[in-house]
Amino acid sequence: MAVPKKKTSKSRKNMRRAHDFLTAPSLSVCPQCKSPKMPHRACPSCGTYKGKEVAGAAKQA
Known part of the structure; x- marks a missing residue:
């Protein structure tokens, strides 16, 4: 075994x-x-990324 x-x-x-x-x-x-x-990353609250709505983003209403 390796020992210091x-x-x-x-x-x-x-x-x-x-x-x-x-x-x-x-x-x-x-x-x-x-x-x-x-x-x-896409915004978790509104679901947009770079000013566009991202498909598949979970929207909270």
Whole structure:
């Protein structure tokens, strides 16, 4: 089995884990209904994408 030869220091461990943090998803605003939506995706509330009604989008009335 592979066993570390030296103890990994707190500094080395934290430097390795520096990129493992979680980032909040970026949100943009829908130009039609002004609700927040994920970029490059159809709006979940009005079902439009780039000013057009998307087929198969679930509309909430």
